[in-house]
Amino acid sequence: MVGFVAAQLTFVVRAYWAPHREFGYQMFPEASTWQADIVRVTHDGARVPITERWSGYEWNELVGGRGLASPWRRHHADAGLDGQLAFLDAALTWVAANTPNDRETRYLEATVTAWHNLDPPSVLTMRTPDRSVP
Amino acid sequence: MTSRERFDELLARPVSMRSIGLLRLLLGVITAVHLWPIVLDGWRGDTFHDRFHEPYLAWLASLPAGLYVGALTAALAGAVLTAIGLWSRPATWIAWAGVALHLAVSTTHLHNNRAYLVTVLGLVALAPNDRSFAMDAVRRRRRGGDVDRTAPAWPLWLLRFTCATVYLASGISKLLDPDWFGGTVTWARVTAHRADLDASPLPSAVVDLVLERAVHTVAAKVVVATEIVIGVGLWWRPARRFVIPVAIAFHVMIELSADVQLFSYLAVAVLVVWADPDLALPERRATPRAGAGAISAAA
Numbered sequence: 130m131v132g133f134v135a136a137q138l139t140f141v142v143r144a145y146w147a148p149h150r151e152f153g154y155q156m157f158p159e160a161s162t163w164q165a166d167i168v169r170v171t172h173d174g175a176r177v178p179i180t181e182r183w184s185g186y187e188w189n190e191l192v193g194g195r196g197l198a199s200p201w202r203r204h205h206a207d208a209g210l211d212g213q214l215a216f217l218d219a220a221l222t223w224v225a226a227n228t229p230n231d232r233e234t235r236y237l238e239a240t241v242t243a244w245h246n247l248d249p250p251s252v253l254t255m256r257t258p259d260r261s262v263p
Numbered sequence: 264m265t266s267r268e269r270f271d272e273l274l275a276r277p278v279s280m281r282s283i284g285l286l287r288l289l290l291g292v293i294t295a296v297h298l299w300p301i302v303l304d305g306w307r308g309d310t311f312h313d314r315f316h317e318p319y320l321a322w323l324a325s326l327p328a329g330l331y332v333g334a335l336t337a338a339l340a341g342a343v344l345t346a347i348g349l350w351s352r353p354a355t356w357i358a359w360a361g362v363a364l365h366l367a368v369s370t371t372h373l374h375n376n377r378a379y380l381v382t383v384l385g386l387v388a389l390a391p392n393d394r395s396f397a398m399d400a401v402r403r404r405r406r407g408g409d410v411d412r413t414a415p416a417w418p419l420w421l422l423r424f425t426c427a428t429v430y431l432a433s434g435i436s437k438l439l440d441p442d443w444f445g446g447t448v449t450w451a452r453v454t455a456h457r458a459d460l461d462a463s464p465l466p467s468a469v470v471d472l473v474l475e476r477a478v479h480t481v482a483a484k485v486v487v488a489t490e491i492v493i494g495v496g497l498w499w500r501p502a503r504r505f506v507i508p509v510a511i512a513f514h515v516m517i518e519l520s521a522d523v524q525l526f527s528y529l530a531v532a533v534l535v536v537w538a539d540p541d542l543a544l545p546e547r548r549a550t551p552r553a554g555a556g557a558i559s560a561a562a
Binding site: 130133134137138141144145149151152153154155156157158159160162190191192193194195197205208216219220223224246247 | 274314315316317370371372373374375378379382417420421424425428429432433436440442443447448449450451452455521523
């Protein structure tokens with residue numbers, strides 16, 4: 130009983146710094162929005178937007194849920210900006226690691242514009258580790 | 264009696280399990296509605312395996328799709344059995360395991376309403392939930408067996424604690440966030456949907472009011488106060504008859520204004536754990552209500 134109560138309170142407190150705020154019950158936390166221009170950087174240095182299909186893949190088929198579809202459009206970060214950007218970062222890594230037919234991409238890079246509520250926008254860059262392509 | 268002994272006595276005191284029985288029934292329906300589209304997608308071959316996912320436990324990502332869909336199908340069947348109260352306790356555990364599995368395979372599956380569902384479902388699975396509003400109880404009576412409708416109070420207290428925590432956690436997080444408490448968050452969300460509002464059948468005066476910044480400065484504080492009053496007021500028995508209708512109205516407003524999956528239905532369902540023991544719910548009684556007096560003291 131005491132363990133359950135302690136665990137639940139721990140999750141509630143932890144949600145103030147955990148990006149996904151699991152079991153923190155912070156409803157409708159932000160009005161923040163975000164938009165990302167994502168490119169594939171190939172081994173010859175070309176920067177190809179992921180708005181184009183590549184090697185039989187399409188971003189929206191690989192990454193559907195949690196507001197990650199069509200990242201080139203501005204979206205509401207409905208569970209908070211930190212969580213949304215953590216999802217995007219993890220999604221980039223997953224796509225880089227799970228597109229075996231793609232033999233030309235060296236890494237993926239996202240230039241993200243984030244608006245925390247009504248604050249001025251901030252811009253950050255995410256990139257995946259170099260892919261090991263056979 | 265020491266305070267420790269009084270605390271232990273409070274947790275072990277026999278109370279009626281009727282509210283937990285009713286909650287089990289409602290949770291079974293909610294869980295089935297939650298799992299149905301996920302299972303349906305699974306049968307069509309659409310599982311998390313083919314899309315971006317981020318498991319909480321890495322080994323879960325290697326779970327074969329067939330096994331995963333089979334487990335969720337079993338959980339769906341468990342949810343149906345949970346609702347009708349047939350083999351209630353194992354069925355509730357199976358339903359809980361399926362909901363937990365779906366959450367554990369990817370961070371992208373977790374939402375507040377699902378976190379609440381898996382917590383409440385687990386607590387109801389721990390409780391003797393087969394004594395009221397259950398086919399199990401009917402079958403036991405038909406066989407001439409005695410149905411004890413009481414059990415130690417601790418699962419009920421844990422459910423109440425969880426319920427109150429959800430309102431308090433939400434309210435306090437908004438209270439501590441200057442953007443939320445000041446009305447910036449709701450105003451920014453509403454203005455982002457200005458085109459939808461303009462196209463809606465709402466009178467222009469109402470649209471203007473909804474878009475007015477000063478309204479949100481006040482409304483945000485009302486929202487925060489409502490959540491905190493619910494979270495605190497539920498613990499005070501005389502206040503419950505006012506707080507519970509407020510909570511229900513609050514969830515109706517949320518349901519009408521936002522997409523929160525099954526949260527509204529779940530939150531209203533869980534409120535039954537605060538029901539007064541003398542609440543007149545229709546139920547056949549084959550045995551005297553041995554626990555009726557006990558729950559009055561505990562509730």
